[in-house]
Each structure stands twice: as C-alpha cells, then as structure tokens.
Amino acid sequence: MGSVVKALGASKAAHRRVLRDAGIGALELREAIGRGDVKAVRRDWIVGRKCDPMLERALYSGATLACVSAAAVHGLWSVDSEHVHVSAGRHASRLTLTAPETMSEQRDLAVHWTRNPTAGAAIGIRASIDGLPRVLVQIARCQPVEQAVAVCDSALVRCKVSLPELRALAASDPVLRRVVEHVHPRADSGVESIARVRLARRGVLMVPQIEVDGHRVDGMIGQRLLLQFDGFGPHSSRAQRNKDLREDQRLVRKGYLVVRFSRDQVMYEWAMIESTVLSLMAQGRHNW
Incomplete structure (x- = not known):
C-alpha cells in the first residue's frame, strides 16, 4: 500500500505511465487495486482513497480539473458552483459528461475548451489538474469580478503566488488585469474580499485587516x-464568538462603531449590508 499510494503524490492521482516510471510494477499495482488501496479510473488513471472527488470526476470524464474546482483543490478560496469545472482541448473526443451512480461527485460539468491543453508529467498524457497561472486566468474569465478577486487574494495570502508574479501574469490578459486591480495582499478571507470589491463599486473604500487599539479588524x-465578517470556520465556536463580542464591545467603548456580518449575509443578503453601510456613512458616523 505504502509505495503505490506514495507514488500518487499530493493529488492522490497519477497516470499509469507515471507510476511505471516511478518504479511501480504491474503486479504491485494490481495487488493495490485488489486490496482497495487505490482504484483505476478510465483505465489509465489511478486514484487513492483521499483523492478529491472533483479531481476523480474530471479524470473519469477524460478532461483536466480547471477553474474554480481546481482552485479549491489547490487550497484557495472555494467558490460555490453548481458545476465541476474541467478543461479540454477543442478537438477532444469521447468526453464522459455523466458520472456513474457510484461516484460521490454528481454535479454536471462546465467544460472550458482550449487550444492548448495542459501537458502532464509524462509526454503524451494530459495533466490531471491545471496549474495555478492558468486557473487564475480561467476564473477571471468565468466568474464575477469579486469572486475572482477572492481567489487571487487567497493565492497571495497563502504564498501560492507573489504580487509581482500576479501582475506579470495579468499584463498579457486584459480580463485578469481588471481583477488584479482590486487584489490586496492583506486580505484575510474570501468573504472579506467580496465585500471590499462590492463596496468599492459604490465608491466606498474599505481598508482590510487593519489593527485598531491592538485588535485586528477585517475592514x-x-x-x-469597523466591519467584521464571520466565516464558518474561525468564528463558529462558542468560545471564539464570545471573544469576538468582547473585543467588539471594547472597541465600542473606545468610540468606534463596530458592525458584524456573517458569511451567508455577505453572499445572500448583500443589499441589506450595502444599505446599512451607506446609511451609516450618510449620517457621518464613519468619521469622528
């Protein structure tokens, strides 16, 4: 089990040819498949138990995981999508668009057709997942600007790409350039990035991740x-929620105005948030 699973790499998926080049023999691979340690997808791809379901679905379809689906597997901001996004060459044939009932990922595919499919580790095979530069360009062309900014911000925060690299990539792509104009290296979450871009559309400047009286606030x-945005992770426990509220009250006693919104409110009740912020500003309550 160990040698075959280890040879799959971080993605937990590899082409048979890559495994063979890594020294995995046919008998060893058959035994691993027989034990259920790994399984074959579309004959030539081998995936482990911990392979991301979206990646397995892309391999089964005969395409490469792409766009927002690839960004999530790369560990970036996860954009809610009703599709699994894949890329394929314009002359690709035999794509399998329907998943078998046994596959956990059942969403329909969104295919990004391309003239230059990403090459895999071995000559003559496609890549299992598009690289980050291509993914960022795909997202800029596929998603609303605020979602694309959220992904780019998360790539910067996680040191997957530097700001100079991002600007260089955008220099040759006008659509990505429009996105990169809004990125901020201090952004801490996708929810915060989305709020910042949407407020900017209304002419409101929100400075992200600023320290106020020894306490870091989202904007x-x-x-x-002061605006605070609660995601499902860091602020979901009772202890953290109580700590956040204590910090809010301390800042209020200092004279600051603190407004806290949830992730769901940012995503699904934005009109309420925008109305609240603009109303407070109209009353002059954003300044001393």
Missing part, C-alpha cells in the same frame, strides 16, 4: 466604522 471605513 475599516473612514476613521471609525
């Missing part, structure tokens, strides 16, 4: 309006 507007 500041003007001199004293």
Whole structure:
C-alpha cells in the first residue's frame, strides 16, 4: 500500500505511465487495486482513497480539473458552483459528461475548451489538474469580478503566488488585469474580499485587516466604522464568538462603531449590508 499510494503524490492521482516510471510494477499495482488501496479510473488513471472527488470526476470524464474546482483543490478560496469545472482541448473526443451512480461527485460539468491543453508529467498524457497561472486566468474569465478577486487574494495570502508574479501574469490578459486591480495582499478571507470589491463599486473604500487599539479588524471605513465578517470556520465556536463580542464591545467603548456580518449575509443578503453601510456613512458616523 505504502509505495503505490506514495507514488500518487499530493493529488492522490497519477497516470499509469507515471507510476511505471516511478518504479511501480504491474503486479504491485494490481495487488493495490485488489486490496482497495487505490482504484483505476478510465483505465489509465489511478486514484487513492483521499483523492478529491472533483479531481476523480474530471479524470473519469477524460478532461483536466480547471477553474474554480481546481482552485479549491489547490487550497484557495472555494467558490460555490453548481458545476465541476474541467478543461479540454477543442478537438477532444469521447468526453464522459455523466458520472456513474457510484461516484460521490454528481454535479454536471462546465467544460472550458482550449487550444492548448495542459501537458502532464509524462509526454503524451494530459495533466490531471491545471496549474495555478492558468486557473487564475480561467476564473477571471468565468466568474464575477469579486469572486475572482477572492481567489487571487487567497493565492497571495497563502504564498501560492507573489504580487509581482500576479501582475506579470495579468499584463498579457486584459480580463485578469481588471481583477488584479482590486487584489490586496492583506486580505484575510474570501468573504472579506467580496465585500471590499462590492463596496468599492459604490465608491466606498474599505481598508482590510487593519489593527485598531491592538485588535485586528477585517475592514475599516473612514476613521471609525469597523466591519467584521464571520466565516464558518474561525468564528463558529462558542468560545471564539464570545471573544469576538468582547473585543467588539471594547472597541465600542473606545468610540468606534463596530458592525458584524456573517458569511451567508455577505453572499445572500448583500443589499441589506450595502444599505446599512451607506446609511451609516450618510449620517457621518464613519468619521469622528
């Protein structure tokens, strides 16, 4: 089990030819498949138990995982999508668009057709997942600007790409350039990035991740309006929630105005958030 699974790499998926080049013999591979340690997908691809379901679905379809689906596997901001995004050459044939009932990932595919499919580790095979530069360009062309900015921000925060590299990539792509104009290296979450871009559309400047009286807040507007955005992870426990509220009250006693919104409110009730912020600004409550 160990040698075959290890040879699959971080993605937990590899082409048979790659495994063969890594010294995995046919008998060893058959035994691993027989034990259920790994399984064959579309005959030539081998996946482990921990392979991401979206990646397995892409391999089964005969395409390469791409766009927002690939970004999630790369560990970046996960964009909610009703499709699994894949890329394929314009002359690709025999794509399998329907998943078998036994496969956990059943969403329909969104195919990004390309003239230059990403090459795999071995000559003559396609890549299992598109690389980050191509993924960022795909997302810029496929998703709303705020979602694309959220992914680019998360790539910067996680040191997957540097700001100079991102700007160089955008220099040759006008659509990505429009996205990169809004990125911020201090952005801490996709929810925060989305809010920042949407507010900017209304002419509101929100400075992200600023320290106020020894406490870091998600965004500041003007001199004293502080915005906090709660995701499902860091702020979901009772202890953390209580700590956040204590910090909010301390800042309120200092004279700041603190407004806290949830991830769902940012994603599905944005009109309410925008109305609240603009109303507070109209009253001049964002400044001392």
